[in-house]
Amino acid sequence: MTSARVAARQTVADLGEFGLIDRIKGMLPRGNDRVALGIGDDTAALKTSPGMLLLATCDIQVEGRHFRLEHISPHQLGRRSAAINLSDIAAMGGSPTYALVSLALPQTTEVAWVDELYRGLGDELGAHGALVVGGNLSGSARDVVIDITLMGEVAEPLLLRRDGARSGDAVLVTGWLGESLLGRLALERGLDSTTPAAARVIEAHLTPTPRVREGQAVAARKGATAMIDISDGLAADLGHICSDSNVGARLVAGALPVSPEAREAAANLGVDAIEAALHGGEDYELLFTCPADEAERTAADVVAATGTPVARVGEIVRGEGIELVTSDGSRSSVEPRGWDHFATVEGGLKPPST
Amino acid sequence: MTSARVAARQTVADLGEFGLIDRIKGMLPRGNDRVALGIGDDTAALKTSPGMLLLATCDIQVEGRHFRLEHISPHQLGRRSAAINLSDIAAMGGSPTYALVSLALPQTTEVAWVDELYRGLGDELGAHGALVVGGNLSGSARDVVIDITLMGEVAEPLLLRRDGARSGDAVLVTGWLGESLLGRLALERGLDSTTPAAARVIEAHLTPTPRVREGQAVAARKGATAMIDISDGLAADLGHICSDSNVGARLVAGALPVSPEAREAAANLGVDAIEAALHGGEDYELLFTCPADEAERTAADVVAATGTPVARVGEIVRGEGIELVTSDGSRSSVEPRGWDHFATVEGGLKPPST
Numbered sequence: 168m169t170s171a172r173v174a175a176r177q178t179v180a181d182l183g184e185f186g187l188i189d190r191i192k193g194m195l196p197r198g199n200d201r202v203a204l205g206i207g208d209d210t211a212a213l214k215t216s217p218g219m220l221l222l223a224t225c226d227i228q229v230e231g232r233h234f235r236l237e238h239i240s241p242h243q244l245g246r247r248s249a250a251i252n253l254s255d256i257a258a259m260g261g262s263p264t265y266a267l268v269s270l271a272l273p274q275t276t277e278v279a280w281v282d283e284l285y286r287g288l289g290d291e292l293g294a295h296g297a298l299v300v301g302g303n304l305s306g307s308a309r310d311v312v313i314d315i316t317l318m319g320e321v322a323e324p325l326l327l328r329r330d331g332a333r334s335g336d337a338v339l340v341t342g343w344l345g346e347s348l349l350g351r352l353a354l355e356r357g358l359d360s361t362t363p364a365a366a367r368v369i370e371a372h373l374t375p376t377p378r379v380r381e382g383q384a385v386a387a388r389k390g391a392t393a394m395i396d397i398s399d400g401l402a403a404d405l406g407h408i409c410s411d412s413n414v415g416a417r418l419v420a421g422a423l424p425v426s427p428e429a430r431e432a433a434a435n436l437g438v439d440a441i442e443a444a445l446h447g448g449e450d451y452e453l454l455f456t457c458p459a460d461e462a463e464r465t466a467a468d469v470v471a472a473t474g475t476p477v478a479r480v481g482e483i484v485r486g487e488g489i490e491l492v493t494s495d496g497s498r499s500s501v502e503p504r505g506w507d508h509f510a511t512v513e514g515g516l517k518p519p520s521t
Numbered sequence: 522m523t524s525a526r527v528a529a530r531q532t533v534a535d536l537g538e539f540g541l542i543d544r545i546k547g548m549l550p551r552g553n554d555r556v557a558l559g560i561g562d563d564t565a566a567l568k569t570s571p572g573m574l575l576l577a578t579c580d581i582q583v584e585g586r587h588f589r590l591e592h593i594s595p596h597q598l599g600r601r602s603a604a605i606n607l608s609d610i611a612a613m614g615g616s617p618t619y620a621l622v623s624l625a626l627p628q629t630t631e632v633a634w635v636d637e638l639y640r641g642l643g644d645e646l647g648a649h650g651a652l653v654v655g656g657n658l659s660g661s662a663r664d665v666v667i668d669i670t671l672m673g674e675v676a677e678p679l680l681l682r683r684d685g686a687r688s689g690d691a692v693l694v695t696g697w698l699g700e701s702l703l704g705r706l707a708l709e710r711g712l713d714s715t716t717p718a719a720a721r722v723i724e725a726h727l728t729p730t731p732r733v734r735e736g737q738a739v740a741a742r743k744g745a746t747a748m749i750d751i752s753d754g755l756a757a758d759l760g761h762i763c764s765d766s767n768v769g770a771r772l773v774a775g776a777l778p779v780s781p782e783a784r785e786a787a788a789n790l791g792v793d794a795i796e797a798a799l800h801g802g803e804d805y806e807l808l809f810t811c812p813a814d815e816a817e818r819t820a821a822d823v824v825a826a827t828g829t830p831v832a833r834v835g836e837i838v839r840g841e842g843i844e845l846v847t848s849d850g851s852r853s854s855v856e857p858r859g860w861d862h863f864a865t866v867e868g869g870l871k872p873p874s875t
Contacts, residue, residue, distance in 0.1 A: 176631060176633075177631065177632040177633070178628060178629050178630060178631055178632065179626050179628060179630045179631075179632060179635060180628035180629070181632070182632050184658050184659075187632070187635065187658055188658060190632070190635075190636070191635075191639050194636065194639055194640065194643070195639060195643050195652075195653050196643065196647060196652060198652060198654060199652065202619075202652065202654055204655075205652075205654045205655060206653060206654065206655055206656075208655065209655075209657075210655065211619065211621065211654040211655035213618075213619060213654065213672075215569060215570060215575065215674075216569060216570035216571075221569065221575070223619070223621055223654070223655065223670070223672065224621070224655065224657075225621045225623045225655075225656060225657050225668070225670055226623070226657050227623045227624075227625050227657055227659050227666065227668060229625045229659065229660075229661045229662065229666060230662070231661075231662030231663065232625070232659070232660050232661055232662045233659070264567075265556075265565065265567060265577070267565065267577055267578070267579045267670055269579045269580070269581045269668045269670075270581075271581050271583045271586070271666070272533050274532060274533060274534035275532050275534070276532060276533045277530060277531065277532055277533075278531040278532065278533060278535070278536050278541070278544070279530075279531070281533060281541065281544075281545075282544070282548065285545050285548055285549060286548065289548070289549050289550065293550060298549075298550060298552060298553065298556065298559075299549050299559075299560060300552060300556055300559045300560065300565040300567065300577070301558075301559060301560055301562065301563075301564065301565035301577065301578065301579075302560075302579060303563075303578075303579050303580050303581055304538050304541055304542060305538075305581050305583065305586070305587070306583075306586050307583050307585075307586055307664075308583060308584070308585030308586045308664065309585065309663060309664060310661075310662065310663060310664060312581065312583060312625070312666050312668075314579070314581060314623045314666075314668040316577070316579055316621055316623075316670040318567075318577065320569075
């Protein structure tokens with residue numbers, strides 16, 4: 168009896184974001200045969216017209232939790248709010264189409280601030296071919312809240328899911344890892360933001376680049392077996408692919424795309440750049456798998472189409488769990504944890520292993 | 522110079538919800554030819570497959586602004602959050618299909634509370650044929666935020682807009698008006714909630730009934746010229762139809778559907794029941810216009826299909842503005858104001874005109 172009562176008092180912080188998603192998934196009615204992808208994925212895929220899938224995703228940004236008004240301009244906030252949704256459509260290989268913008272604002276919000284927010288939203292969405300077609304404006308008792316729903320489309324055979332990775336596949340990632348977390352820490356700790364290293368990681372945090380064309384290039388090759396965007400962190404998001412595909416993975420520390428600027432910022436902040444790359448999250452890079460013999464050509468195609476670097480960071484293996492191989496050949500297991508939205512603290516990044 | 526600076530300091534409360542929507546509409550790129558209805562309407566209508574329109578709407582509920590946790594159970598809050606979105610699809614004559622649920626929760630939120638919220642959401646959406654297919658879970662620094670995006674569909678020829686009302690049309694409304702505001706006031710002022718009158722208006726406020734089948738019945742007749750749901754208040758929402766259709770309207774006070782319970786609750790609260798019906802808002806009834814000679818049959822069809830009463834409350838006239846005719850034949854102009862989401866106070870409902 169006592170344990171039942173204790174269980175009923177469980178909070179969302181106890182259960183964690185993914186525990187809560189699983190619980191909700193179990194409670195609600197299952198999808199019908201028009202739902203190609205439903206609860207549990209970042210983006211829903213719906214069969215609404217023959218051969219094409221309608222994609223739909225949403226992401227919320229709450230003041231004090233996802234951003235602080237003293238750290239981000241309204242134009243940057245607009246771009247960021249759009250980018251994190253564009254990234255979810257990118258992870259399906261899709262083309263963004265229409266956005267709904269839901270905004271809750273305290274009464275004292277300046278109109279000029281709202282103007283700039285929408286300019287940022289419009290700039291980022293427009294750069295990827297999406298239009299704002301509606302939404303909702305509302306008052307808020309205290310905090311600014313921005314929730315965007317973004318729709319998109321993808322030809323049915325091109326949809327990339329999380330559950331197709333196979334043992335032997337290569338693991339690839341676009342762009343650079345760890346910078347967003349380092350940028351956030353730099354802002355929170357008041358690091359001198361005028362150095363090139365700090366400026367780069369702060370920009371990566373405030374206005375991440377959604378890899379829309381990169382996702383389309385990967386999907387167009389038809390060789391990839393799974394794809395996801397890195398919002399929770401490489402380890403956590405690779406963990407999603409592994410658990411959904413019933414496989415494990417091996418990552419090579421030296422292959423992780425960590426920029427010199429990220430190393431410098433990490434050193435100044437007293438954190439390990441590899442840890443930031445593994446667990447930082449909010450980088451909004453694409454992580455995908457493909458047969459090993461197609462890895463090089465796939466990476467080359469994406470680079471040719473977009474100019475964005477692609478790194479081969481490891482391989483999919485039988486079994487479960489993620490292993491990290493360091494330069495001295497030692498192997499350690501990597502917890503598939505990242506930025507859990509209900510965690511009280513961020514899971515304690517280790518100091519640099521110097 | 523000074524005036525430009527003052528203008529730049531203008532707040533969203535100064536501009537108001539609709540002023541802000543107009544401003545945003547002017548700033549963002551216009552829709553393409555696939556956008557049948559874009560910014561400015563509660564629901565976007567998009568041509569995604571031949572003959573059918575994809576409908577998409579979103580509505581946010583922020584703790585402290587739209588609800589207080591001490592007044593509403595999580596099951597009721599789930600039902601309410603779903604209902605206000607279902608109402609927007611209903612106003613297009615559409616069928617709800619898929620929902621995305623975006624939730625921001627403080628870490629201390631109990632899992633049992635979240636369970637009940639989703640049960641309420643699922644119950645209300647399921648009753649109208651819609652499925653939750655995705656969404657987003659996030660932490661919140663302080664307040665609970667629930668933002669739902671609801672999709673739906675309607676055959677292209679059946680879409681009902683706001684801009685088709687013509688002089689001579691009858692003005693009709695489903696159900697009952699003013700109860701939601703009275704319910705909110707009853708809760709805020711701690712009115713004895715056990716009397717049948719108080720219980721009814723409080724229920725109308727906490728769990729409004731979206732008129733989905735009613736909207737479909739109106740659309741199926743193909744005779745209606747304009748439709749909207751009453752979220753801002755009869756006067757404000759009729760004002761939207763009038764300004765979009767370039768017409769005016771005349772309302773008959775004695776024809777407004779005010780229940781005996783609403784009259785009793787209004788008397789106990791010291792407010793005018795007719796004022797509440799005109800300006801209260803959040804009733805989520807449907808307001809529509811149709812040629813005068815079809816009004817009776819249209820109303821009868823809706824009643825036959827759904828059991829919901831339909832009242833003929835006035836007529837569309839040339840010119841602009843809304844006029845109210847009272848039982849003694851006197852005419853007064855009605856301000857098209859309602860519940861403005863950025864207004865500091867609610868616009869001062871008059872005491873009863875006894």
